[in-house]
Amino acid sequence: MASVAAPAPPRRRRRRTKLQRRQTRVAWLLLLPSxxxxxxxxxxxxxxxxxxxxxxxxxxxxxxxxxxGLANYRALIHDSFFRSAxxxxxxxxxxxxxxxxxxxxxxxxxxxSKFRGRGLMRAVMLVPWAIPTVVAAQMWKWMxxxxxxxxxxxxMRLHLLSHxxxxxxxxxxxxxxxxxxxxxxxxxxxxxxxxxxLQVIPQDLYEAAEVDGANALQQFWRITxxxxxxxxxxxxxxRTLDALRVFDVFYVFFGNRPDTQTMAIxxxxxxxxxxxxxxxxxxxxxxxxxxAIFVVIYVTLNRVAGEE
Amino acid sequence: MSTAAEAVxxxxxxxxxxxxxxxxPLGRFFARIPFYILIAAIFVYALFPFxxxxxxxxxxxxxxxxTPIQYFPDHPTLANYRGALSAxxxxxxxxxxxxxxxxxxxxxxAIGSSAAFALGRFKFHGRSFVMYLVLSxxxxxxxxxLGALYTMITKFNLYDTLGALVFSYLIFTxxxxxxxLTSFMRTxxxxxxxxxxxxxxxxxxxxxxxxxxxxxxxxxxxxxLAFISAWNEYLYALSFIQSPGNYTVPLAITSFxxxxxxxxxxxxxQIMAATVIVTLPxxxxxxxxxxxxxxxxxxxxxxG
Numbered sequence: 243m244a245s246v247a248a249p250a251p252p253r254r255r256r257r258r259t260k261l262q263r264r265q266t267r268v269a270w271l272l273l274l275p276s277x278x279x280x281x282x283x284x285x286x287x288x289x290x291x292x293x294x295x296x297x298x299x300x301x302x303x304x305x306x307x308x309x310x311g312l313a314n315y316r317a318l319i320h321d322s323f324f325r326s327a328x329x330x331x332x333x334x335x336x337x338x339x340x341x342x343x344x345x346x347x348x349x350x351x352x353x354x355s356k357f358r359g360r361g362l363m364r365a366v367m368l369v370p371w372a373i374p375t376v377v378a379a380q381m382w383k384w385m386x387x388x389x390x391x392x393x394x395x396x397x398m399r400l401h402l403l404s405h406x407x408x409x410x411x412x413x414x415x416x417x418x419x420x421x422x423x424x425x426x427x428x429x430x431x432x433x434x435x436x437x438x439x440l441q442v443i444p445q446d447l448y449e450a451a452e453v454d455g456a457n458a459l460q461q462f463w464r465i466t467x468x469x470x471x472x473x474x475x476x477x478x479x480x481r482t483l484d485a486l487r488v489f490d491v492f493y494v495f496f497g498n499r500p501d502t503q504t505m506a507i508x509x510x511x512x513x514x515x516x517x518x519x520x521x522x523x524x525x526x527x528x529x530x531x532x533x534a535i536f537v538v539i540y541v542t543l544n545r546v547a548g549e550e
Numbered sequence: 551m552s553t554a555a556e557a558v559x560x561x562x563x564x565x566x567x568x569x570x571x572x573x574x575p576l577g578r579f580f581a582r583i584p585f586y587i588l589i590a591a592i593f594v595y596a597l598f599p600f601x602x603x604x605x606x607x608x609x610x611x612x613x614x615x616x617t618p619i620q621y622f623p624d625h626p627t628l629a630n631y632r633g634a635l636s637a638x639x640x641x642x643x644x645x646x647x648x649x650x651x652x653x654x655x656x657x658x659x660a661i662g663s664s665a666a667f668a669l670g671r672f673k674f675h676g677r678s679f680v681m682y683l684v685l686s687x688x689x690x691x692x693x694x695x696l697g698a699l700y701t702m703i704t705k706f707n708l709y710d711t712l713g714a715l716v717f718s719y720l721i722f723t724x725x726x727x728x729x730x731l732t733s734f735m736r737t738x739x740x741x742x743x744x745x746x747x748x749x750x751x752x753x754x755x756x757x758x759x760x761x762x763x764x765x766x767x768x769x770x771x772x773x774x775l776a777f778i779s780a781w782n783e784y785l786y787a788l789s790f791i792q793s794p795g796n797y798t799v800p801l802a803i804t805s806f807x808x809x810x811x812x813x814x815x816x817x818x819x820q821i822m823a824a825t826v827i828v829t830l831p832x833x834x835x836x837x838x839x840x841x842x843x844x845x846x847x848x849x850x851x852x853x854g
Contacts, residue, residue, distance in 0.1 A: 268753050280687060284687055287699050365840045368840060426595070435848065490800070513789075
């Protein structure tokens, strides 16, 4: 029996590998244009940026570019502008991601129940997400205007404010005002992502819990939260990475005012406005590393959560 | 009055207020009131800024800079719209943005759909590596390569041209397009394709004649999302574009601002009119294609 069966598998395997090889060839051919573009637009520039970060390259420089080793990175450690930019960005990220998540989850839970106008509601939630961030920032800049802004007017009418406040220019509220724009624009999007996660939770789990007498809070902690965890993690990752590279809102509100610039703004102005391409590249690489650290943290959290 | 009597009563299963209310129709109505207040609050929060934009765009400049402010314009006017549309850099920007976002979208769909075909319908060595590469590209921070792109673009003589934007925008539209289209490709059943192969069709024929028509809705969704992200981009536009004639919409919207920065000099009425003009098409698209967009977004994010 063994002698009969033995010859068969190799032949079948060989035929399969032939088919497989053909499949592999076709697949790589189909991938070729995309991979070429990704290499040209992303991988090569990334490698070049890393290389440039070790040089003193200047835009329109008179002297030739030289290799300076770690000099840019050493300067970066002592650069107070960079440190404050990192701090501003991290604060912005922590504030907006946590508020957007809390509000977004609340909205998702509300919208997940059946009511008339739910479709309209979902469409309305997509609108702030779809408009350009720059446009949203302009809208809010006008609403937050110190003399003619509607926020001050409403605050005064409702007696929440005793006098109009210069939200954007006052350093104590400037970060809050930027966060307000981002929260307004992004919370609905977070809610939609979480809503998509909620809608795949089977309804009969809740019916069973109802029969067993579980109250709404118990249902949330025992059913909704554990089953929503993957969606929550993905949402948080995407939001955090987005928030860490924030540029538009800050730039529209403050330009590159040094006390309120983010990491991305500092890198952009160093490269484009000042022309220090070498030093700016070092800042870019540092941003890349900081973002990578956050990714690693999330992936580890995800793995730990998965093992539980 | 109640404590002593109730303390000795056997413990009944607690019946929540909401469940008691749900027993009669009137109670059901009242139980829903806080819920509808919540819904209304969400609506107001999401939409009030838009109301304010529309209100400001129709308010004459004189009344705009006047206290107490008017919540509804006494003398609505179209002057702000006329002002915005007579600014050359703004009308140019509308056209430029359509050209840039349109070509980036078409390019991404053309290149990306063949990659998605490979990743979604083939089993081959290195597939998961490519998927990881694509995924890491979708979360790639654009600022990380600004320096190198800046020197590349000047070297290619693309600085201050729309070509620079089409080139650089591919970095976020292409990986995203591949990722979402791959997830659409994967949801298709294999039967039709197998039948075509059995009839002797080549992979390219299968792609053109069988799969592409099937994922047409996916192409629309993905294309729309790519278009929106290219339409909204600011960082690269700010870095690679200099002359007002080549501005895109986000650059133009911020260029109405006077250099002095005083709120008396900023033509807010025109800015708000311009905001309405650039936002309206997006809002209509979103309202019409709402379901598709949500499908695309969740395919891109949650299923990942």
